[in-house]
Amino acid sequence: MNDALLQAPPLNTQVLSRLDEMPVKAPGFERSILPVSVLHFGPGAFFRAHQMDYFDRLNAISPKWGVVAVALRSRKTPDALANQNGLYTLVTLDEQTEYRLIGSLIDAEHIGDPAAFDHFLQTGLKLITLTITEKGYCLDHNGELDLTNEDIAADLQTPDAPVSAIGWLVKGLKERRESGLGGLVVLSCDNLPSNGRKLKAAILKFAQAIDPELADWIENGSRFPSSMVDSITPATDEALIERVKENCGYADAWPIQREAFTSWVIERVEGIDFPPLDEVGAILTDDVSLHEQAKLRLLNGAHSTLAYLGLAFGYGSVAEGMRDPDLTRFLRVMMTEEILPSLAPPEGLDLQTYIDDLLRRFRNPAIQHKLSQIAWDGSKKLPIRLLDTVSDNLEAGRPITHLCYGVAAWMRFIVRMTRSYTVITDPMADELCALAQQATDNPEKDSRLFLRLSTLFGSLAENSAFQNGVEAAYADLLDIEKTKKFREVL
8 A cells, every 4th residue: 555545634524625636425515504303323334324325315405414323332333433523435336336425424422422312302303213233122022022131121120221222212202201392203224024113112111111101102292103224235344444545535434335226115204394205215105014024035035045055155245155056046946936925016116126136236246245244143033034934935835945945054054153163143142052052963953953942933843844844954054064065956
C-alpha cells in the first residue's frame, strides 16, 4: 500500500467537503437539520445496509427522518460509528460496484450509555425499529415470550434496569406514558413469521407481568406492524475495510456491503405519521404474511440448506457453493418441488421467477457471503426456514426428501464443530454440544439423538416419514464428508 493510502484521513464530517475528489456518493440532504424521528435497536450489518439505505433515500426527498441506533450487546459498532459522526460507507456489489456514504444515522450508542434511554422521550420520535435476530425476542418454542429466559427473568425483577430489548421497550413506553407522551409504532425487521404480532404479544405479556394498566395503555396507543426484509448482506471484514480505503481515499472503520437487490414489505399503518417509505421502493400492504413466508421458505430455507451442505463439501461462501453444479441442481429441485408447492403466491410476485432470481443472486461472484455466518443460530432458524415447510408437506402428502437433507446437514455441522472444538454460535450451544459428543456416526442413532430436542422438532420427532428421511440423508452426508461427492438424491 502506498503512503497516500496509509495516511488516508479517518471518515468523519470533515470528509464530506472533499467528496467531489472521491468516487463515493454523498448523502443527498443536509444532515444537521435531521430531527430524531427513528430509534433503532441492533445496529448490525443488515440494518445499516438495508433500512438505513431506505431512510437515506427518503431524506433526500424530505429530510425529517433522523435515526439513532442503540446496541444491546457489544460496544464495537456504536463506538466505531460515533467516532465517524454516524457516517459509514455502503458498498453495493453488482456488475458495477457503488460506494455511498450513509448520512441518516445521527448517533450510535450502547444500552449502557446514560443518554441512550433519553431518546425514548424525544417529542418528535415516531418510530422504533428492531434488528436483534430471532433470539433477541426471547421467545419459547411456541413463539411466545419465555418468562424463564435469563434476561427476561432478570428484567422482571428489575424493570427499571433492563438488559433485553423487550424490557427496554416496555420501560421506554412506560416512561412515555408517565411523561404524557403518546405511544409509538414499533417495527420488527427480523426474520420471524408474523414478527409484528409476536413482538406485540411479547411486549404485552411483559408489561402485564409488571403493570396491567401499562399493558392496556400500550395495546391501545402503540402499533406493531409486521414486515419482511430482504437483501443479502455479508459481514464486514478487513478486506472490505481496505477496499473502501483504497477506492474512497478515507479510512472507514465499519463499512458495510450488500447486493444490489433490496426489498422491504411493511404492513400498512393508518392514521399516524409513518415514514412514506413506499416513495423509495418499500411495499406497503395489508398482508405481509404471503411475502414473508415466500422469503423465509425460499430464500432463507435455501440459504440455510446451502450453508450446511456447502460446509460439508468444504466450501466457504455462497458463491463458491453455487459453482458446484450438483449442489445448485439440488437447491433448484428442493425449491421448485418441495418448497414452492407449500406457498400461496403473494400479490405481484411470480414464485418461479422469484426462484430463478434467488439462484442468480446466490451466484453473484461479487458477494462473498460466508456459509459459516449463515450457519449461526440454527436452532432458532430451522423451525422457521425448514421445519414449517416439512410439516405442511407431510400434512399434504408432498415430498420432504431434500428438506430432510437440510436438517441432517445441520446435525452433521454441529457434530463436526464439536469434534473440532470450534465454538458454536447458537442459543442452545451447550445442549447441542452435549448431544454431538454422543454421536458415533451411526445414522439412526445420531439422528435420533437430535430429534429428541422437543423444543426444536416438536411432534415431527415422532413422524416416521421425517425420521426415515433425516436418517437416510444423514447416511448420505457421512459419505459426502469423506468423498466430497454428491449423489443424485432423487
